[in-house]
Amino acid sequence: xxxxxxxxxxxxxxxxxxxxxxxxxxxxxxxxxxxxxxxxxxxxxxxxxxxxxxxxxxxxxxxxxxxxxxxxxxxxxxxxxxxxxxxxxxxxxxxxxxxxxxxxxxxxxxxxxxxxxxxxxxxxxxxxxxxxxxxxxxxxxxxxxxxxxxxxxxxxxxxxxxxxxxxxxxxxxxxxxxxxxxxxxxxxxxxxxxxxxxxxxxxxxxxxxxxxxxxxxxxxxxxxxxxxxxxxxxxxxxxxxxxxxxxxxxxxxxxxxxxxxxxxxxxxxxxxxxxxxxxxxxxxxxxxxxxxxxxxxxxxxxxxxxxxxxxxxxxxxxxxxxxxxxxxxxxxxxxxxxxxxxxxxxxxxxxxxxxxxxxxxxxxxxxxxxxxxxxxxxxxxxxxxxxxxxxxxxxxxxxxxxxxxxxxxxxxxxxxxxxxxxxxxxxxxxxxxxxxxxxxx
Amino acid sequence: xxxxxxxxxxxxxxxxxxxxxxxxxxxxxxxxxxxxxxxxxxxxxxxxxxxxxxxxxxxxxxxxxxxxxxxxxxxxxxxxxxxxxxxxxxxxxxxxxxxxxxxxxxxxxxxxxxxxxxxxxxxxxxxxxxxxxxxxxxxxxxxxxxxxxxxxxxxxxxxxxxxxxxxxxxxxxxxxxxxxxxxxxxxxxxxxxxxxxxxxxxxxxxxxxxxxxxxxxxxxxxxxxxxxxxxxxxxxxxxxxxxxxxxxxxxxxxxxxxxxxxxxxxxxxxxxxxxxxxxxxxxxxxxxxxxxxxxxxxxxxxxxxxxxxxxxxxxxxxxxxxxxxxxxxxxxxxxxxxxxxxxxxxxxxxxxxxxxxxxxxxxxxxxxxxxxxxxxxxxxxxxxxxxxxxxxxxxxxxxxxxxxxxxxxxxxxxxxxxxxxxxxxxxxxxxxxxxxxxxxxxxxxxxxxxxxxxxx
Numbered sequence: 001x002x003x004x005x006x007x008x009x010x011x012x013x014x015x016x017x018x019x020x021x022x023x024x025x026x027x028x029x030x031x032x033x034x035x036x037x038x039x040x041x042x043x044x045x046x047x048x049x050x051x052x053x054x055x056x057x058x059x060x061x062x063x064x065x066x067x068x069x070x071x072x073x074x075x076x077x078x079x080x081x082x083x084x085x086x087x088x089x090x091x092x093x094x095x096x097x098x099x100x101x102x103x104x105x106x107x108x109x110x111x112x113x114x115x116x117x118x119x120x121x122x123x124x125x126x127x128x129x130x131x132x133x134x135x136x137x138x139x140x141x142x143x144x145x146x147x148x149x150x151x152x153x154x155x156x157x158x159x160x161x162x163x164x165x166x167x168x169x170x171x172x173x174x175x176x177x178x179x180x181x182x183x184x185x186x187x188x189x190x191x192x193x194x195x196x197x198x199x200x201x202x203x204x205x206x207x208x209x210x211x212x213x214x215x216x217x218x219x220x221x222x223x224x225x226x227x228x229x230x231x232x233x234x235x236x237x238x239x240x241x242x243x244x245x246x247x248x249x250x251x252x253x254x255x256x257x258x259x260x261x262x263x264x265x266x267x268x269x270x271x272x273x274x275x276x277x278x279x280x281x282x283x284x285x286x287x288x289x290x291x292x293x294x295x296x297x298x299x300x301x302x303x304x305x306x307x308x309x310x311x312x313x314x315x316x317x318x319x320x321x322x323x324x325x326x327x328x329x330x331x332x333x334x335x336x337x338x339x340x341x342x343x344x345x346x347x348x349x350x351x352x353x354x355x356x357x358x359x360x361x362x363x364x365x366x367x368x369x370x371x372x373x374x375x376x377x378x379x380x381x382x383x384x385x386x387x388x389x390x391x392x393x394x395x396x397x398x399x400x401x402x403x404x405x406x407x408x409x410x411x412x413x414x415x416x417x418x419x420x421x422x423x424x425x426x427x428x429x430x431x432x433x434x435x436x437x438x439x440x441x
Numbered sequence: 442x443x444x445x446x447x448x449x450x451x452x453x454x455x456x457x458x459x460x461x462x463x464x465x466x467x468x469x470x471x472x473x474x475x476x477x478x479x480x481x482x483x484x485x486x487x488x489x490x491x492x493x494x495x496x497x498x499x500x501x502x503x504x505x506x507x508x509x510x511x512x513x514x515x516x517x518x519x520x521x522x523x524x525x526x527x528x529x530x531x532x533x534x535x536x537x538x539x540x541x542x543x544x545x546x547x548x549x550x551x552x553x554x555x556x557x558x559x560x561x562x563x564x565x566x567x568x569x570x571x572x573x574x575x576x577x578x579x580x581x582x583x584x585x586x587x588x589x590x591x592x593x594x595x596x597x598x599x600x601x602x603x604x605x606x607x608x609x610x611x612x613x614x615x616x617x618x619x620x621x622x623x624x625x626x627x628x629x630x631x632x633x634x635x636x637x638x639x640x641x642x643x644x645x646x647x648x649x650x651x652x653x654x655x656x657x658x659x660x661x662x663x664x665x666x667x668x669x670x671x672x673x674x675x676x677x678x679x680x681x682x683x684x685x686x687x688x689x690x691x692x693x694x695x696x697x698x699x700x701x702x703x704x705x706x707x708x709x710x711x712x713x714x715x716x717x718x719x720x721x722x723x724x725x726x727x728x729x730x731x732x733x734x735x736x737x738x739x740x741x742x743x744x745x746x747x748x749x750x751x752x753x754x755x756x757x758x759x760x761x762x763x764x765x766x767x768x769x770x771x772x773x774x775x776x777x778x779x780x781x782x783x784x785x786x787x788x789x790x791x792x793x794x795x796x797x798x799x800x801x802x803x804x805x806x807x808x809x810x811x812x813x814x815x816x817x818x819x820x821x822x823x824x825x826x827x828x829x830x831x832x833x834x835x836x837x838x839x840x841x842x843x844x845x846x847x848x849x850x851x852x853x854x855x856x857x858x859x860x861x862x863x864x865x866x867x868x869x870x871x872x873x874x875x876x877x878x879x880x881x882x883x884x885x886x887x888x889x890x891x892x893x894x895x896x897x
Contacts (some may be wrong), residue, residue: 019487022624029795038694038695040500040529041501041503041527041528041529042501042527043501043502043503043504043523043527043777044501044502044504044518044523044524044526044527045503045504045505045506045523045777046504046506046519046523047504047505047506048505048506048507048508048509049491049506049507049508049775050508050543051508053490061485063485064483064484064485064486065485065486066485067487067488067489068488068489068490068491068508069488069489075488075489079486079487079488080486082486082557083485083486083557086474086481086484086558087484088480088481088482088483088563093747115526119526126650131678134483137694137695137697143681175694175695175697175698178701178818178849179818180817180818180819182620182816183529185747206702214661218663218664245482249477249478249578249579249615249618250578250579251578251579251615251617251622251623252622253617253620253621257620259808263804268613288762300504321640326473327649328473328485328487329483329485330483330485332891351778364814364815364816364819364820364821364845365812365813365814365821365822365843367843368671368811368813368814368821368823368843369810369823369843370622370623370624370811370840370841372622372624373622373623373624374622376844377823377843377895377897378704378821378843378847379819379820379821379843381816381819396819397689397819397844397845397847399663399821399845399893399894399895400895401663401843401895401896401897405620410460421783435664436663436895436896436897438663438664438665438894438895438896439893440665440845440847440891440893441665
């Protein structure tokens with residue numbers, strides 16, 4: 001690490017001579033996945049990559065370049081100089097923070113976790129799924145990942161942190177004649193995960209609920225989005241509306257709704273980037289601005305939008321510490337860890353209280369429609385039909401249509417079943433009305 | 442790229458004790474520009490270098506990727522050691538004639554020779570065209586070009602040094618009325634010819650006008666419709682509806698899938714011919730050798746409605762005892778190659794577009810695209826625009842729709858194919874975390890009976 005710090009400071013020094021100010025963003029990623037295909041171990045991989053990007057402010061404009069050839073900084077600097085005359089005018093100064101509230105996201109036990117035990121874990125998981133139904137063909141991936149980020153700028157700002165992620169995913173296919181039934185789940189965390197009981201029980205429920213194909217559903221229905229359903233159907237269109245860039249340009253449906261009631265009073269969604277041992281957590285954002293806990297929706301009221309430095313500057317606001325970036329793109333605002341606060345209704349009660357409805361667990365084609373306008377429009381890849389309070393079978397050849405702003409205006413209930421979905425979303429089930437469904441008969 | 446690279450590669454390969462080893466090295470230089478509203482919001486000139494080693498030992502693959510090229514020998518050892526840890530039944534690869542080749546990419550108008558000043562001037566013109574339409578709320582334009590220099594070498598004596606160029610552009614306009622937000626966009630691309638993205642001024646005005654018109658457009662009711670797909674969307678349709686299931690890695694280890702996808706099975710009418718091939722020249726999915734060093738080909742997937750071929754890597758071809766097709770591709774050296782499509786299309790039929798629309802009493806005409814996805818059996822594809830067809834005529838504009846289908850019923854319901862094949866070069870394909878891979882797809886106008894559409 002020390003050697004990288006040296007390289008970065010040298011690069012910063014050199015860049016500084018060519019312009020008014022500069023910032024270096026360094027990212028290194030180590031990833032070791034083991035892959036099971038058709039129930040059998042197939043591939044062991046080791047992926048190592050690192051790179052830097054440079055923002056150079058020269059003659060009052062932002063130049064930008066990136067490379068993964070870290071030890072040859074000249075091309076990087078020349079490219080940034082070449083882009084600067086065309087780049088945007090900076091509406092900010094690089095921050096000079098050096099001290100942050102620590103957020104622990106690295107467990108060294110993840111990187112040192114033995115491959116042999118990962119293999120055992122995978123074999124055991126595949127066997128348990130096949131005990132549920134020996135016809136299921138399983139693909140499984142277990143990986144350990146370590147990412148290190150360093151941000152340094154010529155105003156004295158400096159930040160570095162490391163995040164470790166241990167991830168397990170299991171996907172099963174069950175083919176019967178021409179019917180393909182897909183089951184599966186995933187889990188991840190900063191620490192090694194050695195207990196796969198929850199994954200097994202989730203797949204077991206899917207196999208049970210989906211055993212039979214339900215008769216067709218058409219017209220307006222009540223829809224229970226499970227935590228995974230919320231992740232695929234609701235969060236992406238909703239968060240695009242909170243992006244400060246869309247708000248600034250007036251393309252967000254929420255652009256003029258700050259401090260107004262837009263959603264059901266029961267809805268509270270916050271950014272919680274400060275929880276220890278959650279992969280999406282971070283002490284600062286990708287520009288070195290401190291992260292903080294912040295409400296986006298509180299009791300139905302729009303409370304904040306998400307900003308990085310440039311978008312905040314353009315909007316006469318402060319950065320909310322929500323800059324996200326990859327190696328090859330400049331920062332852009334986004335949520336770090338979405339937390340949808342739970343309600344007090346159990347999932348079983350939601351089902352029991354539904355006369356004519358559906359459960360949405362996974363969608364096919366979500367996000368491939370007018371997301372910005374809030375559209376929910378997709379095939380239900382994994383979902384069930386509810387009739388008179390009972391789950392009666394799996395949906396098939398069924399498409400749903402709705403709008404997230406309509407669906408969340410008056411919700412029927414909020415679950416008490418909060419769950420982490422990946423490393424950056426915690427949500428309960430959400431019970432909505434006003435979703436329309438159509439099935440090919 | 443690097444001094445003595447060829448020697449270093451051959452030394453590293455020589456020392457290995459595995460059944461098979463390959464090394465891929467790639468350097469990429471790229472430019473990307475993004476306008477949000479009237480301002481250039483993002484600009485990047487990037488250079489990347491990276492490599493990987495893949496080794497086969499017995500029943501498993503070992504893979505190591507890196508961007509420090511100084512330790513090739515050690516990287517080979519890592520990959521071989523990983524492969525040996527896997528164990529299991531031996532894997533064989535279909536034979537491919539060892540080749541030594543050097544391929545240079547030549548294009549009419551090379552984007553790497555065009556200055557940033559010229560590129561921004563062109564994109565600024567498009568921005569102005571969009572904003573010349575009153576009522577626009579905002580716009581975005583994304584442009585990217587990339588030049589790849591790739592080296593592939595394996596322990597069988599193949600050494601291929603080749604280049605690839607790729608360009609993509611998206612123009613998007615947004616209109617808003619209160620909390621109603623509608624957008625319209627178009628994606629285009631080319632295998633490195635800049636002139637293909639130079640004359641899009643009219644397209645820019647059209648997407649702007651369309652986004653405004655969509656605010657007043659009605660939403661269709663969900664249900665089954667007779668639909669006519671224009672060629673670009675029909676290209677996305679065939680990519681999702683059949684292309685992915687032709688990728689042999691979905692089939693080769695799955696006995697049930699093999700039963701389902703047997704050669705000679707009928708999927709569509711005798712008018713339906715579907716092709717994939719990187720050997721079809723000058724498209725975004727075109728190349729001479731894939732990322733396993735296998736020569737590309739043109740493969741019929743469906744001939745007269747019957748399954749006659751599928752897409753292979755060397756491993757899947759050997760396992761199913763079928764010919765290699767040269768479809769093993771990796772998006773960059775960080776990933777191992779997997780079976781992918783290249784240029785996928787439905788061949789021309791005999792009807793004119795007017796004829797296949799002409800006898801529809803009530804239906805939908807759908808065009809342009811947001812995207813598409815498949816789960817093999819079921820698939821979705823979303824149209825950017827939909828119009829009602831009434832008494833054989835295309836009538837009023839409706840809101841964008843999502844269409845969904847099922848492999849075993851939708852191709853059967855494809856009952857008419859026109860004679861105006863056009864290729865969609867604006868898309869990128871995602872699979873196994875590798876995205877967006879340059880591909881093209883296309884079709885003439887096609888008609889599908891009882892296609893399921895999501896709506897109010």
